Amino acid sequence: MADDEDFLAVLHRVDEGMDGLMPIALARGMEHIRGVAAGLTPVRTGQLVGSASVTVDGDEAQLFYPGPYARRQHYELDWRHTKGQALYLEQPMRTEADTALGIVSDTLGGAFQ
Numbered sequence: 001m002a003d004d005e006d007f008l009a010v011l012h013r014v015d016e017g018m019d020g021l022m023p024i025a026l027a028r029g030m031e032h033i034r035g036v037a038a039g040l041t042p043v044r045t046g047q048l049v050g051s052a053s054v055t056v057d058g059d060e061a062q063l064f065y066p067g068p069y070a071r072r073q074h075y076e077l078d079w080r081h082t083k084g085q086a087l088y089l090e091q092p093m094r095t096e097a098d099t100a101l102g103i104v105s106d107t108l109g110g111a112f113q
Contacts, residue, residue, distance in 0.1 A: 018108060025107035026061035029100035030054045034063050036092035041065075042073050042084030049084075063089065 034052050041049040048070060055062050065074075073079070077086045085091075 021108050022059055023056045025104040026056045026059070027054055028107055029104040030056075030061040030063050032100050032103055033092050033096050036096050037063065037089050040085050040088035040091060042079075042081040042086075042088065048073065065089065 031054055034054055038049050038052065041052070043049055048065060048067060051067060051070075052063065052065050055064065074087060074089055079086060
């Protein structure tokens with residue numbers, strides 16, 4: 001019975017560690033995507049790329065570009081930019097997903113140390 005109690009205590013500590021690390025892990029993963037997206041974001045004044053922010057709420061992370069023109073800049077496939085491109089957020093969400101998940105996984109691995 002003592003071994004079962006020790007095992008349950010370890011599981012409880014791991015669970016608490018995971019809960020505590022989850023927001024940090026999600027933020028790190030999404031910050032990686034924000035960094036890649038910043039290099040693809042259209043730049044005229046720099047306001048759009050500088051306004052990107054990452055928020056974490058529970059087990060969800062969000063990368064947000066505020067402003068009335070962020071959505072249009074993202075989806076206008078016919079617009080030509082001297083720096084940046086359309087789909088500046090969608091592309092890194094696809095191409096960097098494995099890297100971001102690896103960052104989350106590596107961070108959560110700290111719960112087992």
